[in-house]
Amino acid sequence: MKYILITATLICTIALNSYAQQAPPPNTPVSFSLADCIKYAYEHQDSVKNASLDVQSAEYKVKETIGSGLPQVNGAISFQDYIKVPTQVGPNFLGGGPIDPKAPLIAFPFGPVKYSNNYSLQVSQLLYSGTFLVGLQAVKTFKELSQRSLVRSKIETNINVTKAYYQALVSNEQVKLLDANIAQLKQTLDQTTQQNKQGFVEKIDVDRLSVQYNNLVTTRDNVQRSLILGYQMLKFQMGMPVEQDLTLTDKLADVDIEGQTAQNTVDTAFYHNRIEYKLLETNVTLNQLDVKSKKANFQPSVAFVAGLANSFQENQFKYLYSHNYYNSFIGLNINIPIYTGGQHLNQLKQSQINVYKAQNDLHNATNGFKLQASAANITFVNSLQSLNNQKRSRELAQDVLRVSKIKYAQGVGSSIEVTQAQTELENADNQYIQALYNALISKVDLDKAYARIN
Numbered sequence: 001m002k003y004i005l006i007t008a009t010l011i012c013t014i015a016l017n018s019y020a021q022q023a024p025p026p027n028t029p030v031s032f033s034l035a036d037c038i039k040y041a042y043e044h045q046d047s048v049k050n051a052s053l054d055v056q057s058a059e060y061k062v063k064e065t066i067g068s069g070l071p072q073v074n075g076a077i078s079f080q081d082y083i084k085v086p087t088q089v090g091p092n093f094l095g096g097g098p099i100d101p102k103a104p105l106i107a108f109p110f111g112p113v114k115y116s117n118n119y120s121l122q123v124s125q126l127l128y129s130g131t132f133l134v135g136l137q138a139v140k141t142f143k144e145l146s147q148r149s150l151v152r153s154k155i156e157t158n159i160n161v162t163k164a165y166y167q168a169l170v171s172n173e174q175v176k177l178l179d180a181n182i183a184q185l186k187q188t189l190d191q192t193t194q195q196n197k198q199g200f201v202e203k204i205d206v207d208r209l210s211v212q213y214n215n216l217v218t219t220r221d222n223v224q225r226s227l228i229l230g231y232q233m234l235k236f237q238m239g240m241p242v243e244q245d246l247t248l249t250d251k252l253a254d255v256d257i258e259g260q261t262a263q264n265t266v267d268t269a270f271y272h273n274r275i276e277y278k279l280l281e282t283n284v285t286l287n288q289l290d291v292k293s294k295k296a297n298f299q300p301s302v303a304f305v306a307g308l309a310n311s312f313q314e315n316q317f318k319y320l321y322s323h324n325y326y327n328s329f330i331g332l333n334i335n336i337p338i339y340t341g342g343q344h345l346n347q348l349k350q351s352q353i354n355v356y357k358a359q360n361d362l363h364n365a366t367n368g369f370k371l372q373a374s375a376a377n378i379t380f381v382n383s384l385q386s387l388n389n390q391k392r393s394r395e396l397a398q399d400v401l402r403v404s405k406i407k408y409a410q411g412v413g414s415s416i417e418v419t420q421a422q423t424e425l426e427n428a429d430n431q432y433i434q435a436l437y438n439a440l441i442s443k444v445d446l447d448k449a450y451a452r453i454n
Helices: 002-022 034-044 046-067 130-197 203-238 275-296 343-409 415-449
Strands: 030-032 072-081 115-128 246-248 301-314 325-335
Touching (some): 030 034, 034 046, 034 130, 046 130, 130 246, 130 301, 130 415, 203 246, 275 343, 343 415
Parallel strands (some): 030 246
Antiparallel strands (some): 072 115, 115 301, 301 325
16 A cells, blocks of 8 residues: 555656646746747637637537437336226126117226336437438538638637737837937936036026936836736737736847738739638528528428337236236338428528528628728838838938037037937837837738738
């Protein structure tokens, strides 16, 4: 027993160590690229997991439908004990003479047996049913629908994670720009403070720079807090605990924003690859199968049946199982619909209308996908142009600030000119950050519109 306990303890220890390696605690820092975040989301995002469960449920639905066409076996057991045996009445034929139909009925001295115990077994096999055959096709299409819904859920998760990842990268870049501006402004403020002490500049110049410096530090603190929220939003989209310590490994320089611009006007049948289009196609197919199912309601169905039963009957319980009475049968059950008050016909017409509506939805969605792609392409081109313009504006603002500082240091410029140049650089940085974010998001929307995300 001692050796068994030692062995069990070692096994448990190894298992716990293995589990600890596979599932690190939430506070363990992790470093993820965008691809890593998307992969993690596919495994942990609840919407994706639910869509995967729907696929499993659809597989069971297929098996359920197939099972309805397999042999069905049912058994039954019944036991009866008449506490008070019911009286049976009828014409008097016990006297041996002719039966008088007008005479009052009499109670027979015999009736149902007091005790009965019955066992039965029945087997049925569906031989032909049009609705069953169509149902097999429908459940397979339903399974395909659930699989495509899973793909759509993954695409939506991919988009949400990508946008949240880019938001975090842009916020990080904004913090870096603010840090650079703060350091630069701090240097100017320190120099101006020294010059004020030496009597070369007025106190108002120091105060003006101090106000600008404090505002910039406050802006940086606000962006830093927003960055924390952005990381939490990214982890939420991934299905990761928000308290998990996450580091992003991708850089903005690694993002190829302009890589697929030339392909946008080449592919004219892109909408066939949209998962939304495929879902609508599947919906049309399901409605068409529903029409076939309604037509099958007009056809007969045939089933083979067989049964075996054993019965024990006796008025005294001690003799109940002394004798048994077997019976068995085989046969066919044929159900022939003749007239249902027009229900099947009207159901068929409703299903046909649903097919027309599904086809109209598909046609309308096709135009919508084309419009969406065109709008996404225009927005993407505009955002790229805006981003390039903001890059140049930022470079010009940096150069203006540099020249203003030189003039101020040489005594040919004013502190107001330096402050204005610093403000213009901050505005240029903000506009550049916004343009950068818009370009990244428009790229994601463009990839979605052209079905490049899977």
